[in-house]
Amino acid sequence: MxxxxxxxxxVDAGVRQLVKLDPxxxxxxxxxxxxxxxxxxxxxxxxxxxxxNQQLSTASAGAIWGRVTxxxxxxxxxKIRRARATTLARLGLSGAKIRALKAIAVAIRDxxxxxxxxxxxxxxxxxxxxxxxxxxxxxxxxYLLFCLGHADAWPAGDIAVQEAMRxxxxxxxxPTEKQMGPLAEPWxxxxxxxxxxxxxxxxAVKKRDAVPIAPATPSTAS
Numbered sequence: 001m002x003x004x005x006x007x008x009x010x011v012d013a014g015v016r017q018l019v020k021l022d023p024x025x026x027x028x029x030x031x032x033x034x035x036x037x038x039x040x041x042x043x044x045x046x047x048x049x050x051x052x053n054q055q056l057s058t059a060s061a062g063a064i065w066g067r068v069t070x071x072x073x074x075x076x077x078x079k080i081r082r083a084r085a086t087t088l089a090r091l092g093l094s095g096a097k098i099r100a101l102k103a104i105a106v107a108i109r110d111x112x113x114x115x116x117x118x119x120x121x122x123x124x125x126x127x128x129x130x131x132x133x134x135x136x137x138x139x140x141x142x143y144l145l146f147c148l149g150h151a152d153a154w155p156a157g158d159i160a161v162q163e164a165m166r167x168x169x170x171x172x173x174x175p176t177e178k179q180m181g182p183l184a185e186p187w188x189x190x191x192x193x194x195x196x197x198x199x200x201x202x203x204a205v206k207k208r209d210a211v212p213i214a215p216a217t218p219s220t221a222s
Contacts, residue, residue, distance in 0.1 A: 002119050003151035003189055008037045014151060022186055025197060035193070038146055043073035043114050044077040044104065046147035050139055051100050052093065054214050064092035077105035083215035100134020105153035107132055117144065122152035122191070124137045137177070138214045144209045154191035156180035164198035167205055177215070 015035065019025050040046050052068065053061035068091050073077045080088070080101050088098045108114070110131075114127055117125040122144065129140035137157050144153035156160055157177040165183060166174045175183060187194045203209060 001012040002121065004118060004191065005037060005039075005145075005149040005151050010097060010149075010151070011035060011037045011193060011196060014190045015197065018187060018193055018197070021190075024169070025194070028175050028201050032197055032204050035196035035200040038196065039149060040146045040148040042110060044080075045075050047081070047104060047114060047135070047139075047143050048075065048101055050142050050147075051097055051104075051134065054097075054139070055216065058211075060092075068093070077108045081109065088192035096134065100132075103133035104135070115148070116144075118148035118150055122150060122154065122189070125150065126153075138212075142212050142214075145195060151192045152189040153195070154180070154184050154187075155195055155212065156184070157215045158195070159215060160199045160202045160211070161195055164202040164205070168198070168201055 003010075003014070005014065012034070015025075015029065019029070023151055023181070048068075049065055052065050056064070068088075069075055071087075071091060072083070075096075085095070085098050085102075089095070090102075093101070104112075117128055120128070125144055125148075126137070126140050129135050129143060138155055141153045141155035141158075144150040145155065159174075162174045162177075162180060164172065165180065169183075184191045184194060199212070
């Protein structure tokens, strides 16, 4: 059975289990403090918002998302699938993001159940999402963790998590996305809880908001 993070109690229980698996995390938590449950809307709306917000400032992302949700209220995938690309572009969406949102809408029309991905093992759910046009690894993991509460989602490409790992474990350099996989392997099936710890640690050390930071790669819709 796939573990889910539905309540703060779920996060707290996951933290306790992780400390048993890896006692080093006790020192990390002493600096970071208690990681909070962080959930967003799921389904098409949740995935669409993650894609819309990529590589934008908080203010710009909020403005564009506000225009999109005002123009399409409620935000149903079929509305986006049928919308003219020029209309969506006037709302501030880039061509790559429009193509991604439309491709996901087509997949949902053809039977994709985004919510059902919460029941799959993390690696299987990740593959299902990244098979969609415009959905890269970072987008997939952020959706699984924050929108579906998948306890084992591991955002290996997230810059803030990578930097937190470097600082927490005194690594010589910030680990690459490829290196992040083996580093988190001992934390299965609670890698998502470990990510929450790392974001909280990043905030405590850097004195910045603990928000996901997408890598600037071609895998993300710009």
